Amino acid sequence: MIKNLVLILFLCVWPFAVKAQTDENPVVWEQQVNKISETEYDLVMKANIMDGWHVYSQFTSENGSLPSEFTYNGNGTVYELIGGTNESETIVEYSDIFEVDETYFKDNAIFTQRIKLKDTVVNEIVVDLFFQVCKEVCIPMDKQFVFRLDGSTAEAKKVTVDDRSLALSKELRLDLTNKELLVKGQENITAGTNIWVIFGLGFLGGLIALLTPCVFPMIPLTVSFFTKQTKKKSKGIINALLYGFFIVLIYFLLSLPFHLFDSVDSQILNSIATNVWLNLLFFIIFIFFAFSFFGYYELTLPSSWANKMDAASSKVGGVLGIFFMAVTLAIVSFSCTGPILGGLLGGTTLAEGEIATNLTAGMTGFGVALALPFGLFALFPAWLNSLPKSGGWMTTVKVVLGFLEIGLALKFLSNADLVGHWGILKREIFLGIWILLGVAMTLYLFGLYKFPHDAPVKKLSLGRKFTGVVSLVFTMYLVLGIVKVIPLKLLSGFPPPEFYSIFEQESDCPLGIDCFKDFESGLAYAKEVNKPILLDFTGWACVNCRKMEENVWSDGEIYPLLKNEFVLISLYTDDRKELPESEKFNFQFESGRVKKINNIAQKWGTFQEVNFNSISQPYYVLLSPDLEVLNTAIQNTDIPTYKNWLLEGLGNAK
Template sequence: MKTLPALWALLILPLLSLGQIQKNPATWSFSLDKPTANAGDIVTVRIKAVIDDGWYVYSNDFDPNLGPNIAVVTINPSADCEAVGKATPVGAKEKYEEIWPGNVRYFTKEALFLQKVKIKKAGTVIAGNINFSTCSTKDGTCLPPADAPFELTVQAGAATAPASATATKPLSASITTATAVAPTSAETDTAATVPNAEGPSAAPVVADPTESLTAVEGTETDAADGSLWAFVLTAFLSGLVALLTPCVFPIIPMTVSFFTNQKGGAWKALLYGLSIIGIYVLIGTIVSRINGPAFANFVSTHWLPNVLFFAVFFVFGLSFLGLFEIVLPSSLVNKADAQAERGGVVGILFMAFTLVLVSFSCTGPIVGSLLVASAGGEVIKPIVGMAAFSSAFAIPFTLFALFPQWLKSLPKSGGWLNSVKVVLGFLELALALKFLSIADQVYHWGLLDREVFLAFWVVIFALIGFYLLGKIRLPHDSETKMVSVPRLLLAILTFAFVVYMVPGLWGAPLKALAGYLPPETSQDFKIGAAGSSSGQLGANQSASRRHGQLFSLPHGLNGFFDYKEALAYAKTVNKPVFIDFTGHGCVNCREMEARVWSEAPVLSRLQNDYVVVALYVDDKTELPPSEWYTSTYDQKEKKTIGAQNADLQIVKYNNNAQPHYCLVDHEGNLLVRPKNYDLNADNFAKFLDAGKAKFAEKG
């Protein structure tokens, strides 16, 4: 559920293009592999494009959640014929596109899709459409998605010349900025037929012996190799950024403390690093085959793993403070003494396994894409990607494991080393609360509202400050006769942090901590409620909306928490809809709300120009049985608010990452290209303005 912070904000930038009118560079033609068929026969529709030089057309055999609008072939529903499976692309190339970032598949010069159709009645007409996107290889300009409809007659009886057809509507389109490019309603309405439970690449690509495509010639292998290296580099860099997230950082003090007490030299630290890589690759690959991306969502939002993480870190924190030592049971002490090396290995593997489990809850985008690729039939890429990503963890943690050994060998290390352990214990207690907070929000337990969470943090960090000044002594501490300058400086920084947090107890936003703290909407007491809404619903009416007793919007915004209800209301007030696909455990969602939504240019537009609806994709509240349904995406029954919202995001809007912001009309059709994590408030205001302008154009 959690997205990676700064790296993804840099990578996911809007495409820029020039404002002018241009004929679409792809010209389509359509034909049948055989002109006649009887009831029960299967024919193949050949969908071919000739593409102008310097342009390419996106294929349909890559992750539809990545960002680009994949090609969508639709056979119109009919009693006389029906589509068999998904259209198969022939000869598509692959490359890495940094703007998304990820691997896309595409055609240059010529494109070919093969769509099988079962004939139910002889002498019928096959009607359909391909919705496609074209982009320039020179400057990155992308045209709005366009449609090419077709009608092909299947003859009964004597054979005739092959039937053919060409697009019956003009394919010219104006080039606009990328933020104003959106899938048409045809794409969004048929999106449910595109993805499947086995991923977008599950369909085999079968070469057509009757077709010669220049698109498959040239540097396809080189491009694939280059894209793989770029993919590996992105995975590695993303892993380094993920080290700063709140669900990975707590492992650092555990690692330092564990290896401080280890014997055996550097080989154990190296084993720790290799274990992280090995376990991560093994678990990631196996899980992707069994459950796919759903497992990452389970780990990051379900109460069981989060409460377990909280308990583990809480116990380790108490151990660091000196309440007890975590040791093997007494019955195993003799065996541990006799086989110290084996005992150490078990502990090292446990530490590595713990790190792997915890990291799953904060590594959403890259892990999700790796799991999707693995589920779709990819083998090498998921393994290599997982190895690169986990190496980013392994290298720093291996260094952390080596460093205590060096510290312990220093002369006169004395009691200061225990002081380091105690400070880490306090930090462990503070960071453990993050996991309990996630479960609390998802299941609405009401245990850790924002002010309660902050109260714990204020006390814990104040105690760290007093400890550094020598005012508190814990077991195993040496007597502190004087305070060194480094300890004094650390105490000053700690107390400054405490002073920064205190106003948050009365409603201050504390933007720097937005990703760690519960949302502001969970705070019961504020001095001077900020950001009262004017405009769309009237004061304090969000609570009267459906699910309003469970959720609330930040900054005093009034809005909705049910998709259909929001669309219906927007129609009555004639405003576009701002859809916020969010989650209780989404760190970047809280950052966007605290640091972007709160800015006056953005907040005023949300208040006055849009009907706002927040759709939580990880909420576990069960709906009445009459509202349950089976998804066309993964054929699983959707029973909860979160499951249905997540399914809507995937099926309707071809995306599964949060935060994800969609500006739509009264039918739910996209007005402009959706936006994700971007801490630039000016960019976000322009995004809202573009959606409003597009809505006005539609009348």
């Protein structure tokens, strides 16, 4: 039963993982032809497998993962195979999932097939290969080899690294001293706390989803179904708990494909999250979600999906039937949960740490919240009587969520504007639109107008009045902030930075501090004035970078240190501005991997990765003008910790 369940879960994840396109494939193939005689040839296919990944043998157990399969086109007509396809050395390991010995390759694999020609005029042999490359999950892939018996091949042209690129690659690497401090610092730079925050936000999103018309009415119906369909009460409770577990599992599995991108290229998810056009797409999607919450149309997945899952649950019964019931709930409730999940996906791209890990934490939290009432009410069925009745209040919840979706949509438009340097959505314009949204939501909550699916408001409930007052207070807070009566520290990181203003600013650096946005020029100035360097890896769309600048850097004791004692070098790892042609090059990693450096983000993102073994922002490093590391690296933190970190580094410099 467990084996069948794993296979079903794999099939659920497979469509999301197939053909994942990244900057570099986890398997790179080479091929060659060895001539044995006038009619006999050896076809050799070699796989170079990225560290941590593996490819399965042709002869792995049929009851386990999928084996590699070769198809020799033309076999039996223009040539014939001599024996089977030979393999290089393999690894045999027991699989706890499939309960069989599996045979696979790590690092590299070599397949050799000898053929004998029937027609000596033939010069081209085509071989198709289907295989799986696996890490946390498996990606099914296809590869076609075209062998030309005269020795030539039809391989794609490889990216070359000329002397100029090698020289520029070398310049991008720093000769740091005292680098062991960075290694020590990595122990303190964890996303543990952040993961729990993301989990909590996902959990909150799930609780909100419970209050929507797509989910709330399902709770008593589903719990009653489980507790009344079985003769034994304990059996019904176990089934309800299992149903809840499968809900959590489904949302957890939906996040797994994103780890494929993160494992193949450490910067790809950051690149996706700060991509101008993807942020614009998010903006459009969130506006689309918002108007569905306003009642102008309804978002649904194809009804055939829900019908098939429902039929499967009735047909197979037992544990698998409960699993399909959970899948049915996920599909049927999509019109309400989809926009909330979209907000969760968007929110994880704005948080520090690894995006894929954040997404898994958030999706799991969402699933736990969604599953919790099914388990609790199964254990304590009397609680069902205390549930409020379905009604117009759920429509109000959806409308409020619609306003929140528009507010979040503006953040993605702002990201695109900042990264693209368009100058459209300046700070004051952004806050002005939020104020208009706040006014509109306040007027709606007090019943001054309604949306298409709203019933006439006869009497305002206490909850609606309370939410209206909260909306009014928040709107007044924004008004006081936009006229600079009070600082908007509660919103640090969401609006554009203060220097991105419709009014002319003295500096485009944080808080008006003089800064360099190029490492070479900043280093030269630090040597000239003999001051230590604060290396600030940041981003235009980095929420936590803005929080640090507006809440920590602005502190009365920290600001003078940054302004007077350090040379600030801010390197933007999401800046898509193209480099001049003379500065573009192909960077070669020590592994031999080649990456094109065409814009500012690629340059400083690679610079951070190869020198400091980090890809997150904000990320702060203290260096002397002679490139000595002065303290451990640090990230998002509080005022006392950051102040002590600066003073300790300053003391080491002196």
